[in-house]
Amino acid sequence: MTDTAPPVHIETADHVATLTLSRPKSRNALSLSMIAALSEALDVIAAQEETRVVILQAEGPAFCAGHDLKELTARRNDSDRGEAFFDETMRACSALMEKIVSLHKPVIAAVDEMATAAGCQLVASCDLAVAGPRARFCTPGVDIGLFCSTPAVALSRAVAPKHAMEMLLTGAPIDAGAALRIGLVNRVSVDGARTGARALAALIAEKSPQAISFGKQTFYAQRERNLTDAYVLASRVMVENMLAADAVEGIDAFLGKRPAVWPTP
Known part of the structure; x- marks a missing residue:
C-alpha cells in the first residue's frame, strides 16, 4: 500500500462497517489529513442505515503511532513557532474522538500491534476494544517532554485513575493481558484482533x-x-x-x- 492511496478504507458487509487505517509507512500517525479522512469516514457511516456496528482496524506494523511528530515539528519554522497549526491539530483530533463517542453506532477497535499516545487515545475513545496477542499500548509523551494530556481525557474515562496515571507518568508500554486487566480492552483474541472484533460485531449486529x-x-x-x-x-x-x-x-x-x-x- 502506498501513501498515494486513500488513508482510510471503508468496507461494509452484514451490517458491519470496517474502517481500516491505511498509512503503514507512517505507522498510521494522526496527521491532519488522517484525522480529516477518518472523520469523513465516520460521517459516511453515520448516514448508512444498513450499518449497525463499526470496526476500526489498521494496516502495517502499528495500529496508530499517535500524532505525526514530523508534521508538527516542521511547523516550528512558522512565524508563530507552529502555535496555530498545533492548535488546529489538537482541536481536530479532539473533535474526532468526540465524534466516535457521539456516533449512534458502537465502534470496536481491533488492535493487533502498537497503539501509542493519541493512538492509545483512539482505542480508549472507542466503545469496545479487542486486542491481539502482540498488541501493546502506551502514552509515552513524558519520554519526549510532552505529557499526553489529550490522550489522558479518553484514557482516564476508560480505566481506573491510578492505572491511567501510571501509564501517563511512566510512558511504559503495557501488553494485551495488562490492557485487559485494567479495562482498556474487552477481550484478547488468540486468533488476532480482527477475528475477535468481527465475532463481537456480529453478536451486536443481531440486536435491535x-x-x-x-x-x-x-x-x-x-x-x-x-x-x-x-x-x-x-x-x-x-x-x-x-x-x-x-x-x-x-x-x-x-x-x-x-x-x-x-x-x-
Whole structure:
C-alpha cells in the first residue's frame, strides 16, 4: 500500500462497517489529513442505515503511532513557532474522538500491534476494544517532554485513575493481558484482533439497532451526571425507547416466543 492511496478504507458487509487505517509507512500517525479522512469516514457511516456496528482496524506494523511528530515539528519554522497549526491539530483530533463517542453506532477497535499516545487515545475513545496477542499500548509523551494530556481525557474515562496515571507518568508500554486487566480492552483474541472484533460485531449486529442507539447515547450522557439526574435522564429515555418500533416488535416477539424481526429504518 502506498501513501498515494486513500488513508482510510471503508468496507461494509452484514451490517458491519470496517474502517481500516491505511498509512503503514507512517505507522498510521494522526496527521491532519488522517484525522480529516477518518472523520469523513465516520460521517459516511453515520448516514448508512444498513450499518449497525463499526470496526476500526489498521494496516502495517502499528495500529496508530499517535500524532505525526514530523508534521508538527516542521511547523516550528512558522512565524508563530507552529502555535496555530498545533492548535488546529489538537482541536481536530479532539473533535474526532468526540465524534466516535457521539456516533449512534458502537465502534470496536481491533488492535493487533502498537497503539501509542493519541493512538492509545483512539482505542480508549472507542466503545469496545479487542486486542491481539502482540498488541501493546502506551502514552509515552513524558519520554519526549510532552505529557499526553489529550490522550489522558479518553484514557482516564476508560480505566481506573491510578492505572491511567501510571501509564501517563511512566510512558511504559503495557501488553494485551495488562490492557485487559485494567479495562482498556474487552477481550484478547488468540486468533488476532480482527477475528475477535468481527465475532463481537456480529453478536451486536443481531440486536435491535434502535435499542443500541438509545443505549450508547444514554450511557455516555448519564455517566457525567449525578445519581439523581442520571436516573431522570435514563428513565425518560426508557419511556422513549418503549414507544419505539423495535421495542414494540422485540417485546411482542419475546412474549410470542418467536425471533424478533427488526423493522427497517
